[in-house]
Amino acid sequence: MTPSIALWASIALGACAQVFLKKGVSGKSQTGYLSLLLSGWVWAWALCFALATGLWLIALAKIQVSYAFPLLSLGYPIVAVLSMVLLKERVNVPRWIAILVITIGVAIIWKSN
Amino acid sequence: MESQAFLEKPAMQAVAQKQTAQQSLSWQWAALAAVLLASAGHLLIKFGLISAVPSAAGMDTVARIVHYLLQPAVAGGLAIYGLGTMFWISAVSRRDISFLYPITALNYVLVSVGGKFFFGEYISAGRWLGIGVVVLGVALLQLSVQGERT
Numbered sequence: 244m245t246p247s248i249a250l251w252a253s254i255a256l257g258a259c260a261q262v263f264l265k266k267g268v269s270g271k272s273q274t275g276y277l278s279l280l281l282s283g284w285v286w287a288w289a290l291c292f293a294l295a296t297g298l299w300l301i302a303l304a305k306i307q308v309s310y311a312f313p314l315l316s317l318g319y320p321i322v323a324v325l326s327m328v329l330l331k332e333r334v335n336v337p338r339w340i341a342i343l344v345i346t347i348g349v350a351i352i353w354k355s356n
Numbered sequence: 357m358e359s360q361a362f363l364e365k366p367a368m369q370a371v372a373q374k375q376t377a378q379q380s381l382s383w384q385w386a387a388l389a390a391v392l393l394a395s396a397g398h399l400l401i402k403f404g405l406i407s408a409v410p411s412a413a414g415m416d417t418v419a420r421i422v423h424y425l426l427q428p429a430v431a432g433g434l435a436i437y438g439l440g441t442m443f444w445i446s447a448v449s450r451r452d453i454s455f456l457y458p459i460t461a462l463n464y465v466l467v468s469v470g471g472k473f474f475f476g477e478y479i480s481a482g483r484w485l486g487i488g489v490v491v492l493g494v495a496l497l498q499l500s501v502q503g504e505r506t
Contacts (some may be wrong), residue, residue, distance in 0.1 A: 244417050245475050268449050297421040304405040313464040320467035343497035348489030355482025
């Protein structure tokens, strides 16, 4: 696996993990940690998080951290779309504009490599 | 009785202070702790990976991941990152993820500056511009949620 492929896969899996975690903890009490273990979404978070971490190490070993790390912000549009679909969260127009600006920033970093 | 009260008082105060601290640990502080710990963790991971790359030559993907994980600096960095994740979970349980996740963009500035100063990475004008645009987007994101109550 090339460092570049590992980087993009890590970014996508990491973003998915965040939404799965929110799905898993939604409506749970602060002290109900045991009940979290019974949630499939929490297991999905753990799996995606572990894969994202392993791939992140593969990528970061060969790629500059000041390039690879800012590219993680590609997680914004991924999280925004997934949180609309899975969490029914409202994403208003100003927030979409902000997410678009962030995505442009990622594209500039990527293209200026 | 007085001596007992005197002895127990500090312990009771400590318990009371701990309870107060737990109650006042707002999502803002939890998110800030998550950001700072994540940045420090990733820089430590990068530090450990730099010295581990030569000895990982020829290994397949899984073996390389295991090799990297066995580096003390990588494991330590992941532990610090994991501690940050604990704070993150605390914050996530109280706010919308689409609002909270962008706060981690502060990490991009901290980690990039760290990459330059600790590892001598050359950051081109274009890369700085891109990082700046990302931060601008985050600022806009904060504006987009003003007045919202979740």
